[in-house]
Amino acid sequence: MISTSLLLKRVAPFAIAGGIWFAPVPAGLTPEAWHLFAVFVAAISSVLIGAYPLLTASMIAVATVVLTGIITPAKAFSGFANASVLLVVIAFLVAQAVVKSGLGRRISLFMVSRFGGSSLGLAYSLVLTDAAIAPAFPSNTARGGVLFPVALSVARGAGSVPEDEEKRKLGGYLMYCTMASLAVSSALWMTATSANPIGVQIARESGLTIGFGSWLIAASVPALAAIALLPVLVAWLFPPGVTSTPEAPAAARRDLAEMGAWSRADRITAVTFVVMVAGWVAADSLGLNVTSIAFLGLGVLLMTGVLTLDDIAAQGDTLATFLWLAVLFALSGQLNELGFMSYAGERLASHMGGLSWPVTYVLLIVIYVFIHYLFVSQSSQVLALLGVFLDVGARGGVPVPLMAFGLLFASSYFSVITPQGGSQNIIFAASGYLKQNELYRLGLVVTIAFLVIFLVVGTPWVLLVTR
Numbered sequence: 464m465i466s467t468s469l470l471l472k473r474v475a476p477f478a479i480a481g482g483i484w485f486a487p488v489p490a491g492l493t494p495e496a497w498h499l500f501a502v503f504v505a506a507i508s509s510v511l512i513g514a515y516p517l518l519t520a521s522m523i524a525v526a527t528v529v530l531t532g533i534i535t536p537a538k539a540f541s542g543f544a545n546a547s548v549l550l551v552v553i554a555f556l557v558a559q560a561v562v563k564s565g566l567g568r569r570i571s572l573f574m575v576s577r578f579g580g581s582s583l584g585l586a587y588s589l590v591l592t593d594a595a596i597a598p599a600f601p602s603n604t605a606r607g608g609v610l611f612p613v614a615l616s617v618a619r620g621a622g623s624v625p626e627d628e629e630k631r632k633l634g635g636y637l638m639y640c641t642m643a644s645l646a647v648s649s650a651l652w653m654t655a656t657s658a659n660p661i662g663v664q665i666a667r668e669s670g671l672t673i674g675f676g677s678w679l680i681a682a683s684v685p686a687l688a689a690i691a692l693l694p695v696l697v698a699w700l701f702p703p704g705v706t707s708t709p710e711a712p713a714a715a716r717r718d719l720a721e722m723g724a725w726s727r728a729d730r731i732t733a734v735t736f737v738v739m740v741a742g743w744v745a746a747d748s749l750g751l752n753v754t755s756i757a758f759l760g761l762g763v764l765l766m767t768g769v770l771t772l773d774d775i776a777a778q779g780d781t782l783a784t785f786l787w788l789a790v791l792f793a794l795s796g797q798l799n800e801l802g803f804m805s806y807a808g809e810r811l812a813s814h815m816g817g818l819s820w821p822v823t824y825v826l827l828i829v830i831y832v833f834i835h836y837l838f839v840s841q842s843s844q845v846l847a848l849l850g851v852f853l854d855v856g857a858r859g860g861v862p863v864p865l866m867a868f869g870l871l872f873a874s875s876y877f878s879v880i881t882p883q884g885g886s887q888n889i890i891f892a893a894s895g896y897l898k899q900n901e902l903y904r905l906g907l908v909v910t911i912a913f914l915v916i917f918l919v920v921g922t923p924w925v926l927l928v929t930r
Contacts, residue, residue, distance in 0.1 A: 472514040480505035489806070496801035499533050503794055507843050517843070521787040524794060534797050541796070542789035546754040550601075550660050552785045553757040559774055560764045561599055561736065562609060564728040570596060572722075575617060575715035582633055582703040585711055586640040586694035589614055590648075593641065594690055597648040597655040598743070599736045603878070603887030606655075607645055611890050614641050617711050618896070625895030629704060634896035636703035640694050642879060642891040643909050647693065649875035650917075651686035653678040654743065654753075657784065658841040658874050661792060665850045666867040668799055669857065673867070675743035675753050680928050681868050685921030689876070689913050696912055700905055728769045735760050735769075788842070795846045807851045812858045820860035825918060827852050827861075828869050832914055835877040841885055845874050864929035865922065872921065876913040880906045 483501035488494050506524040509515045515523075529539045542548055560566075574588035593610055600606040618634035625631050649656040653663065653675050663673045725733075742756040764770040815823055831852050835844060849870050856866035878885030882892040882902045892902055 476505040476509035476514055479508050495533050496803045500803050502527050507847050518783045518787045521790040525790045542793035548789045550754040550757055553761050557760050560732045560769050564732045566729050566732050572715045572719045576712045589641045590644040593644045594648045598652040598740050601654050601657050603645045603656050607887040607890050610641050631896050632704035638891045638894050638896045640697050645887045646876045646879040647689045650872040651682050658845045662845050662849050662871045671863050671867050675746055681925050684924040685917045688920050689916045731767050731769050735763050791846050811855045823859035824861040827856050832873050832877045835880050841878050865925050868925045872917050880910040
């Protein structure tokens with residue numbers, strides 16, 4: 464039997480869609496734009512309230528808009544041929560080689576063996592490892608799957624257990640540093656999370672082209688500053704209790720020794736990874752297509768047997784991601800094409816009239832960050848709001864590159880604001896080392912710190928490199 468609360472949740476999205484659909488069409492919008500908005504809001508809302516998974520919601524949404532004639536099938540399914548969507552999916556598959564070969568764990572253990580003599584050193588080893596491997600992982604959750612076992616084994620090896628109030632602090636410190644690192648490292652690399660290519664495509668619709676290299680240049684200074692500050696800030700907010708961990712490097716060296724010499728798969732994966740990243744960095748200057756570089760990397764891994772067809776067939780989540788991402792990407796693009804984004808931007812801009820562009824810029828970024836309390840998916844917020852906020856900023860005189868990068872970076876670092884702010888958080892939040900009130904308190908303060916860094920350090924830097 465379905466409980467009453469679950470039944471209400473499942474009915475609510477349809478009620479929302481119906482309420483908007485049959486409401487009078489606002490002046491300045493076409494019925495098609497208004498009805499598409501109704502379906503889009505219902506799909507996003509169903510995910511926010513936990514009524515349906517994103518895949519289910521997107522499948523129902525695309526079927527509805529095509530069968531009711533709101534948009535043509537060609538436009539509704541155009542996302543399946545979009546280069547940004549394909550980049551995410553192919554990079555997902557390439558990331559499996561880093562996990563399967565053990566290269567990700569090997570890198571993590573090496574960092575711990577070198578810098579793990581203190582709690583601060585352990586945190587930096589995990590954070591820097593995440594930053595190093597992030598460009599090959601378009602999934603925070605996948606990177607978390609590589610880093611979590613290392614953080615857990617290091618914490619337990621140092622005697623930190625969740626059951627002991629004092630001894631859990633070191634584990635909680637490492638867990639939170641790693642979880643927050645996943646958020647800020649995603650702002651450093653364009654390919655570090657699936658939300659980034661979505662945002663890049665939305666920015667392109669506003670006339671701004673962002674490549675892998677230009678993203679890295681713009682993000683480098685504020686993101687690296689945030690990464691450098693993170694372990695120190697968390698240590699101040701959540702003291703680990705243990706400051707010296709002399710046994711951690713030895714334990715990491717033992718684990719590395721057990722892994723043995725680099726295997727053929729390790730070497731091929733490492734070389735492929737380095738060549739792909741180099742190709743992405745040089746893509747703008749050499750006129751290369753970043754998605755084609757990802758296809759080449761996947762082809763090499765398949766050709767050499769590092770990845771097999773069975774490995775790809777086992778990645779059911781990748782297919783699900785491809786389906787919902789392609790559909791919602793296309794629907795979001797159609798909202799913009801039908802004029803809804805500019806309409807919403809005009810309504811928001813009307814409440815900001817008379818403000819200088821720096822005030823408009825800061826206000827929009829702050830609102831965009833804290834509204835993530837209402838979202839459980841980075842991609843959902845990017846699809847729903849980034850285009851609107853970018854349009855409002857442009858109307859308010861904010862330089863488009865600055866507004867775009869400010870929103871794009873925020874779309875990564877705001878994910879740590881709540882335990883449910885990103886799927887990557889769940890594994891760390893469920894470790895038992897951190898309590899719910901601690902997660903919310905740390906999330907608020909760390910997010911504010913990231914926000915300040917990207918505004919104070921990032922704003923002048925982005926203006927400098929994009930002028």
